[in-house]
Amino acid sequence: MGSTEEDKKPISLYESSPSQPLLSNYTSQIEEPPRIDQPESDSAQYLHITYNYGPRSFKDIPFLILFLILVLCTFGFGIFAIFHRNTNYSNASFYSYNSSSTSCVKDSLLSENWVFFTSSSSHFVKDLIWTLVITLILSVPICFGLLLLLKHYTKQIFYASLPFFIVIPIFINVYWFVACTISSTCSDGFPLVYRILVLVFVFLIIGVIIWILVLNWHRIELTIRIIGVASDALSRNLGLFGVLPLLTIGLLVYYSPIIVFLVFARFNGKIVPKESDGEYTCVWKQDSWVPAYFALAILTMLWSAAAMVEAQVYVISGTVAQWYFSNLDETPRRSIRNSLRNAFGPSSGTICLSGLLIFVVRFVRAAVDSSRHEDTPGFIILILRCCVNAFLAAVDFLNKFTINFAAITGEAYCSSARMTYELLKRNLLSPVFVETISTRLLAGIVFVLSAIYAIAACAILKAASDLGVDSYYVALLAWLLLIVVLGFFVHVLDNVIETVYVCYAIDRDRGDVCKQDVHEVYVYLPISRNHRQTPGSRDVVV
Template sequence: MGSSEETAKPISLYDSSSPSHPLLSKPADDPPLLQPPYSDTPESDASQYLQISYNYGPRPFKDLPFLILFLIFVLCTFGFGIFSIFHRNNNYSSLSSFVYDSNSTSCVRDSVSSNYNWVSLSFSSGSQFVKDLIWTLAITLLLSVPICFLLLLVLKHYTKQIVYASLPFFIVMPIFFNVYWFVACTVSSSCSDAFPLVYRILVLVFVFLVIGVILWIFVANWHRIELTVSIIGVASNALSRNLGLFVALPCMMFGLVVYYAPIVVFLVFSRLNGKIVPRELKGEYACIWKQDGWVPAYYALAILTMLWSAAAMVEAQVFVISGTIAQWYFLKEDSTPKRTIRSSLRYAFGPSAGTVCLSGLLIFVVRMVRAVVDTARQEDVPGIVNLLLRCCVNVVLSAIDFLNKFTINFAAISGEAYCSSARMTYELLKRNLLSAVFVETISTRLLAGIAFVFSAIYAIAVCGILKAVSNLGYELYFVALLAWVLLLLVLLYFVHVLDNVIDTVYVCYAIDRDRGEVFKQEVHEVYVHLPISRNHRPDIISRTLGV
């Protein structure tokens, strides 16, 4: 058993006693740590990359113009929103009581028709269906927290067992639901009348074809399952060491909801900005509501601000996850992480706020452009020019996704600006023969499949319990479906967090390889088996052969 000083020191990647070795061995005459492995840059340029690690500060403000631009959008949204409240026209709610006065050629209030006919709506809020629905969704939301922790615990200690046990369900459960709905619809006279047999058979066959494609994907990628299991286990262990993220991330989402609340109020009150004016309709004058000219522009501004804020909050969460996991990764074995989440939050909403806003803006623009391209594809506009434009746009969007994949992770670790982080991340992965677009994408699909299995089992249990304790008919299937959707959304959010942990650990592993150190031996034992980037292999082979 070594001394505490020895355990605290990072293991050299090229130490002969270390069980972890690079994929391509380094020449013995090269002194260790003088230059990054596989680097083709001059020694003077390579020295800057030896300092890549978690930057504990102080960090200067980066990408400040984009933060200022975002704040201008927010201030304009709130400023015009407050103006819309004080400038509202209260006559909007009494539009029906105004009539056209031919003497004054304007709309005036009609005292005769000023009485309102209120229609009393009877809501069956006390019905059994509404009660069961509310109770089921509330209990599901409460149980989603322990279910997430249970899933994390199982993935940490029994990764292989839970993955291999879930794989058959990816095929069995879709087959079960496909056959079940077909039989149920055939037995039910109302369903069979509304949905003819030919269409039911077509849907049945189509779903079976989709299941066949899923089965083929598993068979074709079976050799990656073992590596994927190890990657998920490492990420689950890292996330279990930072459970405070399950408090910080929901609080950030709650903060976004609180931030949205006044903007929604402003949008409601902006509709009240206008006046009642006469308009000739079919030879007769009627009184209509005419909004002020600035109201549509304010709607566009407020919606753009909300969308940009949502994208920026998603990137801020990725920033916080990356910063927290990186601090845990680069801690020495005998150290205890302190205030990792707090410092990540401080950097995300402080010096790196401009970087987060820029990343969110890029993601928002990419999603909007992609939606426009998909809409144009559905409309099937003919012409070779339109086809070429769509191809060019898809190439540009793919390039942005390529650059953005690990950029925010690296920015959270180093505190660099967005463009510097994109460039340095690409060079870091290139020097170490690691792909910038591939960690182990099948892990995300496996995790999403496990979330689907857990939520489906829960929905089946809810359906059985409702059959036993309630008098609902076919409504219980709708209640169980909503419970399944709610739990699935929560579990998919958990998968999103775990997926970002995988990406962060991947970047930290690349930094370790670049520095020739091993901070987390268990990570290197797994990630060292990732495939080498084929894009850079010829250069390495050429240098190895001395060409």
């Protein structure tokens, strides 16, 4: 058949054919994906969606004002607590009850200060400090090396790490069982029956890991390609690894005076007599406002931490989006600076609102989880738990990609949530799915690297020091530190994956291709089935 004029048009959007597997050859002809018929006016309303380089207006100002009020109250009452403190707090034990004055007076015979020193093994502390410092220094090249390997050799890294997903847990499980059986101290304190139960339990966990890998094996290849694309995007914005830790350090600096305020708040009170079985003793009584201040300060700290996490996501999304929508292959200049200015400027209210929602959801979910351990039977309680879980799931559903979209467009939180959902729905993309298995694979790779490092560190400590059994604890702490650093790397890479996903959806909505290599990978993500097929449209099989 002869080709028509329509057949000669370049294809800018891609989708897998129903007759082909999910991961078919990219060079094969791919049909244009089905689109939901939209009114012309409605579709034209969203043609402007792209990165907003222009000046942005302040959004969600009430939540920014509320956050600032909490911060000012925390600092204001904290300063008051410092100047209003009672210096007799530390000497409360030196006060005795005076029956003649019916008050507590200081006993000069007991007002001597005694200082006690606790001694610990100097070798243990020295080796621990040096091990953690060296681990922290080596974690930087480990992160950059892992990023470059994931960028160029993602498949090789995964398949090389895959056996260790199973071998290392089995080795550790068998090793501790044998070591505890040989050691008389461990075997006496940990009976054989309990050791066998723990051994079997760990093997069951390993079996679950194997089952998850087998169950998701058909998505492994696609996940590997997604991680490779995200690693390439992150490698072009390496400045994020300098800015994001500085934001975390800034949060710790911001916490420092609040912690000082909490310490001095405990000094606000007085020494009063207390009757017990007809006898009077002198005790310290805090002022009535101190517990309320503790609640205020802790609430401010938790909200600040959640807002800082959202601010980091905002900076990552804004920076990666500027690279994605740039015409050049190079990273735009001042992209991180622009994202920081927008995050702590026009979109600060949006970040505060997002952080507040995240904090409330986490708090309510923790309360619901803790209530499950209580013996409170009743059908009404069960219904309330189901309703709360449904509400939390709805909030997570709406929050997905919202802050990413806000970083790209500068819209308010509610507007970003609505527009993101409509954007992904129009393009038949799932609002709650971006290959979540990629996080598990990255976590597995991180676990393998950190475990190998911990085993090597333990071997070096046992050979070069006389710590003995303590070398295991030092290696364990080094493993935890490396896990935290590499976990931060995975967190950044996950946010890059989600940002590129939103950018791809915007491209697809406009019928444009800003990054061809991204489209060649993200096009094979599963199509959302939560839409109504229009008459004559074909079903998409994934």
